[in-house]
Amino acid sequence: xxxxxxxxxxxxxxxxxxxxxxxxxxxxxxxxxxxxxxxxxxxxxxxxxxxxxxxxxxxxxxxxxxxxxxxxxxxxxxxxxxxxxxxxxxxxxxxxxxxxxxxxxxxxxxxxxxxxxxxxxxxxxxxxxxxxxxxxxxxxxxxxxxxxxxxxxxxxxxxxxxxxxxxxxxxxxxxxxxxxxxxxxxxxxxxxxxxxxxxxxxxxxxxxxxxxxxxxxxxxxxxxxxxxx
Amino acid sequence: xxxxxxxxxxxxxxxxxxxxxxxxxxxxxxxxxxxxxxxxxxxxxxxxxxxxxxxxxxxxxxxxxxxxxxxxxxxxxxxxxxxxxxxxxxxxxxxxxxxxxxxxxxxxxxxxxxxxxxxxxxxxxxxxxxxxxxxxxxxxxxxxxxxxxxxxxxxxxxxxxxxxxxxxxxxxxxxxxxxxxxxxxxxxxxxxxxxxxxxxxxxxxxxxxxxxxxxxxxxxxxxxxxxxx
Numbered sequence: 001x002x003x004x005x006x007x008x009x010x011x012x013x014x015x016x017x018x019x020x021x022x023x024x025x026x027x028x029x030x031x032x033x034x035x036x037x038x039x040x041x042x043x044x045x046x047x048x049x050x051x052x053x054x055x056x057x058x059x060x061x062x063x064x065x066x067x068x069x070x071x072x073x074x075x076x077x078x079x080x081x082x083x084x085x086x087x088x089x090x091x092x093x094x095x096x097x098x099x100x101x102x103x104x105x106x107x108x109x110x111x112x113x114x115x116x117x118x119x120x121x122x123x124x125x126x127x128x129x130x131x132x133x134x135x136x137x138x139x140x141x142x143x144x145x146x147x148x149x150x151x152x153x154x155x156x157x158x159x160x161x162x163x164x165x166x167x168x169x170x171x172x173x174x175x176x177x178x179x180x181x182x183x184x185x186x187x188x189x190x191x192x193x194x195x196x197x198x199x200x201x202x203x204x205x206x207x208x209x210x211x212x213x214x215x216x217x218x219x220x221x222x223x224x225x226x227x228x229x
Numbered sequence: 230x231x232x233x234x235x236x237x238x239x240x241x242x243x244x245x246x247x248x249x250x251x252x253x254x255x256x257x258x259x260x261x262x263x264x265x266x267x268x269x270x271x272x273x274x275x276x277x278x279x280x281x282x283x284x285x286x287x288x289x290x291x292x293x294x295x296x297x298x299x300x301x302x303x304x305x306x307x308x309x310x311x312x313x314x315x316x317x318x319x320x321x322x323x324x325x326x327x328x329x330x331x332x333x334x335x336x337x338x339x340x341x342x343x344x345x346x347x348x349x350x351x352x353x354x355x356x357x358x359x360x361x362x363x364x365x366x367x368x369x370x371x372x373x374x375x376x377x378x379x380x381x382x383x384x385x386x387x388x389x390x391x392x393x394x395x396x397x398x399x400x401x402x403x404x405x406x407x408x409x410x411x412x413x414x415x416x417x418x419x420x421x422x423x424x425x426x427x428x429x430x431x432x433x434x435x436x437x438x439x440x441x442x443x444x445x446x447x448x449x450x451x452x453x454x455x456x457x458x
Binding site for chain 1: 314317319324326330331333334392393396405
């Protein structure tokens, strides 16, 4: 039975941009599992698969419906233990939470400050309204005010990525010689920027750029196949 | 044969303050291995155990001499595989490098900016001279200029610790239900501040404070036994 992955989309259903969905796209490829993508606009996410407060990604595998990217990754490792692990041990399963926290609290805010209006501009009107209401509540100000007063630059992003840059001086991936789910967590954040705003804001050279390009090319160029905005 | 651990000290040989040495003190306790501490002042570190460019900690176990805290942790897991692992799997062994990078590039600079002169003030004159020369070269300015113009506050430290605080909302340790070497890496940084400056600059409440206090109390209060400055 085909695995179904509900993924966030804008007006253009092929422009998949959610960082959390990208974590799972690469995780499925990592495990050699194919899937069917079901694009979902913002305003339809909450009620997916009979849920009442869903967030994407949502994955259906046979009778099982799993939500939240880390939970999905755990599920995939549990259900397909004979395929390459996304964690490679109990320690990494726990420590991935630190990478998620770092990405979520350091990287995501900077990227949101770089490309909030780019996200807004690629949504259908009904989703724009949904996005505006939820985000303005979260930020406590209008989208327009947020994206001018709080604007972040590529230099801010580069600075925020420094712990990763530093680590890449010692090994090729967060997972060591090959990527693990923790790599896809950080990849998802940069791919989010790439798919909504383009490549200008991304690191252009150096170790992070190199690492990101390798991940874009992996799994038959899965990451690169979704074009930059 | 007793494991010997060469650890950095100031004028007071019982005031062990090196963050990197603390990583290994807790790692040895984690593995249930006793050791003999050999206190070493800054100016004697480079030539320890016949080395020419040593850094502490240096560990001697029988005929083997190992340097650099991560390498020592790997060695201890390799040599004593029947005792509790410091990594718990290959994935965590790699991912610890990310935590080290984060601690080193984010946490250490803030702490150095909080307590540089406190370190200086607890050294013997010959070590003060060594410390001044090496650090002024590193920072490109005098110690005094660095510690006034670059001064950081407890609020800066709290902000820097936010990825850890966020993660501790989901699990008790970076290692999950119990600590791993990655926890000791971050513990070492905070214990450095505690032992050279006292407890005023440390988080006083909240999840990081709670986590740090648990680690101070572990292993019969090993961390707390070295008193705060």
